[in-house]
Amino acid sequence: RMRRELARAADAPRVRLIADALMSLGDVPAPKTVRLTDDTDADVEHNEGESAVQVSERLYDAVRSMERALVSLPGRIAAFALAPADAPPPTTQLGRQAETRESRPFRTYRSSGGLEIWVGRGAQSNDTLTFRESSPRDVWLHARDAAGAHVVLRWSRDEPPPSRDLEEAAVLAAWHSKSRGSSLVPVDWTRRKYVRKAKGGAPGLVLVQRSETVFVAPDERVERRLRDT
Secondary structure, eight states: OOOHHHHHHHHHHEEEHHHHHHHOOSSSSSEEEEEESSOOOEEEETTTOOOOOOOOHHHHHHHHHHHHHHHHHHHHHHHHHHTTTTTOOOOHHHHHHHHHHSSSSSSEOOOSSOOOEEESSSSHHHHHIIIISOTTEEEEEEESOOOOOOOOOOOSSSSOOHHHHHHHHHHHHHHHHTTTTTTSEEEEEEEEEGEETTTOTTTTTTESSSOEEEEEOOOOHHHHHHHHO
């Protein structure tokens, strides 16, 4: 059974492509087929009356389950094959990852490109996220001139992060800020090494030495889609 689940989980990348294509269509009736970015067509199974967005959100949930299975099942299969018949079930990598996520003082997301995005839950959480958990080369984001979460896009390469991943992180920064109700929000981003604690300031209060700005629309659908659950 676990091997069958693992085989099904291997389709996660294609299912994500289908979900991405449907999400791009917006709130229109779900089509029977959709064109993917790899120039292939995919059939779309949907219930009567469902919109493209509703189907895409359901598929994103399925993708997250499949991706978790890809992480956990190989180890479980190997442990099951080696363990005595009366041995208790082994602790899986998935279980350890879930415990780690729950113990972190910030929200976790994953971009369309597979990058981790961390979002602070409050002033102390922001401070911990920025100055204790993130790395100097990570990308740091915050809605400009608005109280809100510190956001960290995990990225250590010299070149800027992919534009789509950066935009998704910016959407999360806008959504988790006091500017959530605005139609367009400026979000400043920089490498975390250019962010400093404000001397004598409260937790979460920072000074940014240099930054660039992107403009994004806060979007709850994006926030739900990127949840790393």
